Amino acid sequence: MSVQIKTVDIAPRRQTFGxxxxxxxxxxxxxxxxxxxxxxxxxxxxHYKPYWEPEFWTYDTRKxxxxxxxxxxxxxxxxxxxxxxxxARANMNQAVDRNFSFVEERGLLAKIxxxxxxxxxxxxxxxxxxxxxxNMNMTEICQxxxxxxxxxxxxxxxxxxxxxxxxxxxxxxxxxxxSATSLDAAKKTWLEDPAWQEVRRLxxxxxxxxxxxxxxxxxxxxVNGVLLDFIYKFAEPAFADAGLSVAMLTEFMQxxxxxxxxxxxxxxxxxxAESAHNKAxxxxxxxxxxxxAVEAAKPLCSALLGDGGKAALAAxxxxxxxxxxxxxxx
Amino acid sequence: MTVKxxxxxxxxEHMTRGLDWETTYQKMDDVFPYxxxxxxxxxxxxxxxxxxxxxxxxxxxxxxxxxxxxxxxxDAFAQNNGQTxxxxxxxxxxxxxxxxxxxxxxxxxxxxxxxxGRHLRGAGARVAAQMQSLDELxxxxxxxxxxxxxxxxxxxxxxxxxxxxxxWYLSVPKSFFDDARSAGPFEFMIAIGFAFEYLLxxxxxxxxxxxxxxxxxxxxxTFGFSAQSDESRxxxxxxxxxxxxxEQHPDNLPIVQKWxxxxxxxxxxxxxxxxxxxxxxxxxxxxxxxxxxxxxxVEAGGSLFQDLERYGLKMPKYADIATEEAEHISHQNWAVFxxxxxxxxxxxxxxxxxxxxxxxxxxxxxxxxYYRPRWELWAEMEKEGKRFYNMALxxxxxxxxxxxxxxxxGNPAAICFRATQFQGETYHFCxxxxxxxxxxxxxxxxxxxxxxxxIFQGNCGGxxxxxxxxxxxxxxxxxxxxxxxxPDEKIWKEWHPDADVARKAV
Numbered sequence: 001m002s003v004q005i006k007t008v009d010i011a012p013r014r015q016t017f018g019x020x021x022x023x024x025x026x027x028x029x030x031x032x033x034x035x036x037x038x039x040x041x042x043x044x045x046x047h048y049k050p051y052w053e054p055e056f057w058t059y060d061t062r063k064x065x066x067x068x069x070x071x072x073x074x075x076x077x078x079x080x081x082x083x084x085x086x087x088a089r090a091n092m093n094q095a096v097d098r099n100f101s102f103v104e105e106r107g108l109l110a111k112i113x114x115x116x117x118x119x120x121x122x123x124x125x126x127x128x129x130x131x132x133x134x135n136m137n138m139t140e141i142c143q144x145x146x147x148x149x150x151x152x153x154x155x156x157x158x159x160x161x162x163x164x165x166x167x168x169x170x171x172x173x174x175x176x177x178x179s180a181t182s183l184d185a186a187k188k189t190w191l192e193d194p195a196w197q198e199v200r201r202l203x204x205x206x207x208x209x210x211x212x213x214x215x216x217x218x219x220x221x222x223v224n225g226v227l228l229d230f231i232y233k234f235a236e237p238a239f240a241d242a243g244l245s246v247a248m249l250t251e252f253m254q255x256x257x258x259x260x261x262x263x264x265x266x267x268x269x270x271x272x273a274e275s276a277h278n279k280a281x282x283x284x285x286x287x288x289x290x291x292x293a294v295e296a297a298k299p300l301c302s303a304l305l306g307d308g309g310k311a312a313l314a315a316x317x318x319x320x321x322x323x324x325x326x327x328x329x330x
Numbered sequence: 331m332t333v334k335x336x337x338x339x340x341x342x343e344h345m346t347r348g349l350d351w352e353t354t355y356q357k358m359d360d361v362f363p364y365x366x367x368x369x370x371x372x373x374x375x376x377x378x379x380x381x382x383x384x385x386x387x388x389x390x391x392x393x394x395x396x397x398x399x400x401x402x403x404x405d406a407f408a409q410n411n412g413q414t415x416x417x418x419x420x421x422x423x424x425x426x427x428x429x430x431x432x433x434x435x436x437x438x439x440x441x442x443x444x445x446x447g448r449h450l451r452g453a454g455a456r457v458a459a460q461m462q463s464l465d466e467l468x469x470x471x472x473x474x475x476x477x478x479x480x481x482x483x484x485x486x487x488x489x490x491x492x493x494x495x496x497x498w499y500l501s502v503p504k505s506f507f508d509d510a511r512s513a514g515p516f517e518f519m520i521a522i523g524f525a526f527e528y529l530l531x532x533x534x535x536x537x538x539x540x541x542x543x544x545x546x547x548x549x550x551x552t553f554g555f556s557a558q559s560d561e562s563r564x565x566x567x568x569x570x571x572x573x574x575x576x577e578q579h580p581d582n583l584p585i586v587q588k589w590x591x592x593x594x595x596x597x598x599x600x601x602x603x604x605x606x607x608x609x610x611x612x613x614x615x616x617x618x619x620x621x622x623x624x625x626x627x628v629e630a631g632g633s634l635f636q637d638l639e640r641y642g643l644k645m646p647k648y649a650d651i652a653t654e655e656a657e658h659i660s661h662q663n664w665a666v667f668x669x670x671x672x673x674x675x676x677x678x679x680x681x682x683x684x685x686x687x688x689x690x691x692x693x694x695x696x697x698x699x700y701y702r703p704r705w706e707l708w709a710e711m712e713k714e715g716k717r718f719y720n721m722a723l724x725x726x727x728x729x730x731x732x733x734x735x736x737x738x739x740g741n742p743a744a745i746c747f748r749a750t751q752f753q754g755e756t757y758h759f760c761x762x763x764x765x766x767x768x769x770x771x772x773x774x775x776x777x778x779x780x781x782x783x784x785i786f787q788g789n790c791g792g793x794x795x796x797x798x799x800x801x802x803x804x805x806x807x808x809x810x811x812x813x814x815x816x817p818d819e820k821i822w823k824e825w826h827p828d829a830d831v832a833r834k835a836v
Binding site for chain 2 (some may be wrong): 017032040041046051059089091093098136139143149160162
């Protein structure tokens with residue numbers, strides 16, 4: 001038996017907005033993702049050329065060399081709009097808080113070996129700056145990119161990168177008893193330690209990349225795909241007896257990487273599949289930035305793992321396989 | 331060993347600006363190429379006071395909580411056909427104006443704050459701008475979801491992005507935001523962060539949300555309450571920006587003053603649409619535009635500028651003219667839309683007697699003298715089957731893009747015309763304020779996509795009204811024209827068979 005509440009039934013005159021219906025091939029109920037995303041960015045009849053980039057309109061398909069017939073093809077398989085995104089992150093963050101409490105209450109990081117502590121200080125904490133660089137790049141793609149389907153997830157991704165930089169900072173604060181001395185030291189390492197300099201050079205070079213889709217490829221396949229995966233997946237042995245604690249405290253990053261790459265890989269795949277022209281460009285960019293990231297990871301890898309850069313090569317190989325699976329020639 | 335623990339402020343700084351570094355493999359000027367051409371001098375970004383301290387974990391937590399509540403109300407509103415509980419079917423036209431005219435600007439703000447969130451050199455300011463970028467995306471998306479339900483029953487909503495890029499009066503808000511987006515990062519922060527979000531927000535956001543509250547629009551007002559804490563964060567950012575720029579270097583003062591003058595006047599012109607909404611489109615009135623202007627600009631704005639006086643900043647130029655116009659602007663705008671109802675995507679009507687009396691009471695200096703007689707004449711003409719339509723295309727102001735319908739300061743019986751010569755062409759303006767703005771940056775404003783000129787140049791689907799309406803994706807006979815006789819009215823009457831009787835009885 002079921003309970004049935006009687007409600008007044010009023011037939012709607014239409015199911016969704018006109019522009020959404022045209023994309024769905026008819027007036028059908030649309031999802032919240034679709035209504036919040038499709039055709040939201042202005043596309044025509046702009047008024048003034050930007051003072052800061054007068055060769056383009058504010059929203060201009062020519063800001064990248066790849067060409068899409070429709071920039072609403074690379075949609076987000078996660079179907080994130082603001083609410084869905086924030087709720088997902090708030091849920092992930094509950095685990096972060098629990099894990100920090102667990103580690104802090106038991107003093108797990110206070111008990112680690114000097115070797116593990118040194119590896120965390122040298123190998124993990126400076127990563128907050130790389131995440132911050134990722135934040136700058138994703139914010140840039142959000143502002144310069146074309147079409148809400150791709151630019152909206154970019155500001156989410158920028159927020160994620162900032163959030164992850166802050167999680168790493170919290171790990172530093174646990175290590176240094178909330179004095180931030182470890183964070184100051186990590187910045188010095190980031191700026192001066194030869195092990196990090198090629199990583200820093202790579203991210204600084206990405207800051208001046210003008211083609212926003214090349215920047216997208218550099219960040220998602222190069223920085224996230226090689227450098228972040230190297231630290232979070234391949235460098236665990238370096239953290240020795242702190243390995244398990246680090247794995248707990250960076251659970252967010254593992255979950256985020258698995259989730260975000262569903263989106264970022266799918267975007268690359270769709271854009272490359274659009275034409276031979278796109279495929280050639282994206283392949284070239286992916287080859288270039290993955291190779292650079294591997295070279296940048298090698299000194300860090302040697303310093304942390306003492307393996308002559310083997311794990312960096314492995315991270316690069318994994319990134320290449322991944323890129324090949326997206327239809328790229330790398 | 332004793333360690334000194336961080337205070338909250340220092341902890342937040344480590345979590346934000348502490349992440350930043352001075353680049354060496356690329357020059358800082360190449361990493362931040364846009365923050366010097368405007369002439370703003372920043373001696374020390376570390377003096378930036380974070381206007382709020384939200385780390386991402388707290389942001390996600392707060393915002394997710396607000397979103398859960400908001401969407402629960404939106405679902406309940408839809409499930410219970412909340413649209414039938416509005417004060418009157420006419421109210422929906424406010425929602426139409428909002429979604430077509432304001433929501434796309436929330437989106438523009440989102441992309442604009444992403445621009446400043448990447449390109450301001452100070453990392454503290456960047457983080458604050460990025461959070462505002464996220465918030466503005468939230469506002470666009472939640473507004474679309476809120477109004478999506480209205481779109482299922484009412485006309486004029488369905489083509490909002492298409493219309494935003496084309497329809498003549500939507501060119502007013504669009505050009506406003508295109509102007510801010512095409513400016514440098516500091517001007518954007520003053521234009522949107524300070525002038526729009528701080529100085530004028532109570533005259534934009536609040537009237538729409540209070541109007542929703544008074545008229546039974548539970549979903550929009552719930553959005554309003556939900557966005558309130560975002561808006562107060564935006565206000566603190568806006569005020570920090572202006573104080574920071576003025577404190578950094580005395581040379582910044584004349585630049586900032588010029589921007590404040592410009593964006594105040596541009597904002598004032600844009601708010602004319604809100605004025606019209608408050609005085610004419612809300613079936614249940616909140617307050618008159620004049621009252622709102624006196625409270626939120628004359629009083630609150632006055633004390634704000636008193637506070638800013640210590641930096642040398644003066645009240646915006648033409649603030650006195652704007653205050654004088656507060657007695658006219660809603661009537662003059664409603665007159666424009668009434669005449670051009672065939673080309674507008676919301677419905678118009680002549681006020682009934684009760685409404686006329688309210689306007690007479692609220693505008694004792696102007697309404698009976700200048701506007702009531704015209705409204706009564708037009709109502710009379712409607713009765714005689716000679717409803718007045720203006721079939722000529724209006725001349726537009728080159729700056730604000732509003733038809734030239736505003737009157738001379740001090741003489742409400744004469745239309746105000748101003749003109750400027752630039753590179754052998756004559757450009758026309760509705761006011762000294764708009765002319766000054768043009769004269770300050772003529773190369774910018776000559777580029778404007780002027781809806782009427784574009785129609786004459788054959789770029790808008792054709793030469794006749796039906797051609798242009800088709801190009802607008804405007805469903806003639808449903809989206810446009812008077813409320814009386816519209817499909818909106820028909821559906822409202824189906825839900826409320828006694829509505830007309832009730833209205834007349836009052």
